[in-house]
Amino acid sequence: MFLARRTLQAEYFDAPDLSAAEAREHYAWLGRINRLTQFDRPFRRWLPETVGVENCANLEVLDLGAGDGSLGRTLRDWADQKGWSWRFTDLDLSPHTRPLNTSGRHVVGSVTALPFPDESFDAVIATTMTHHLKSEADVVAHFREAVRVARRGVLLCDLHRNSLFAAGLWGVLMALGAPGEFRRDGVLSVRRGWRVPEWRRLADTAGLTSARVWSEHGTRVLLQFKRSRGSA
Numbered sequence: 001m002f003l004a005r006r007t008l009q010a011e012y013f014d015a016p017d018l019s020a021a022e023a024r025e026h027y028a029w030l031g032r033i034n035r036l037t038q039f040d041r042p043f044r045r046w047l048p049e050t051v052g053v054e055n056c057a058n059l060e061v062l063d064l065g066a067g068d069g070s071l072g073r074t075l076r077d078w079a080d081q082k083g084w085s086w087r088f089t090d091l092d093l094s095p096h097t098r099p100l101n102t103s104g105r106h107v108v109g110s111v112t113a114l115p116f117p118d119e120s121f122d123a124v125i126a127t128t129m130t131h132h133l134k135s136e137a138d139v140v141a142h143f144r145e146a147v148r149v150a151r152r153g154v155l156l157c158d159l160h161r162n163s164l165f166a167a168g169l170w171g172v173l174m175a176l177g178a179p180g181e182f183r184r185d186g187v188l189s190v191r192r193g194w195r196v197p198e199w200r201r202l203a204d205t206a207g208l209t210s211a212r213v214w215s216e217h218g219t220r221v222l223l224q225f226k227r228s229r230g231s232a
Helices: 022-035 040-051 068-081 136-148 161-178 180-191 196-205
Strands: 060-063 085-092 106-108 121-126 150-159 212-216 220-226
Touching: 022 068, 022 180, 040 068, 040 121, 040 136, 040 150, 040 220, 060 068, 060 212, 068 085, 121 136, 136 150, 136 196, 136 220, 196 212, 196 220
Parallel strands: 060 085, 060 121, 085 106, 121 150
Antiparallel strands: 150 220, 212 220
């Protein structure tokens, strides 16, 4: 099977010595790809169902690995159109993201040890960040921490690992004229991505046996956890 195993090769833009200028260029290109792929669509589709539509009028949401905060801004604007008030706190490990984030609620921190008390947010979300973690132990800690600080639910989304997706992404990035390092990182991100059984196993290891794990369109893998009183 093609790409049967995840690669653990580090991505260029995860380098600790990345310059601020390189970070700006990276997020500018990432923004173009995110808009092209409708990166907010899974959250528009599934976040109301995760927390309960009846609770959507007023939400506090934590976005993990938020980068420049574009997901939160996009979802906030969408919620505004529905008359809902969604407020986002953006957390990212890289200090380079702070000046790029115009949302005003930005925290530098690790997803494996969140600097918040239990049930601090109505919902916890993340998109295309889990594959950046270095080990499965980190992923398990990430899942546990997301659930710990969520009052109502968790919705995580990442890349689904398959060769057709990798080839298609390379072609799109070539057509757009993306820089070489960004093209290579894009394909590497898919190769570092996940299959449903892998996330299912890691969710179970984290104690999230009631979580739903599934894939969409051959490009995304999702984890949804709905908190009920007494759930772990």
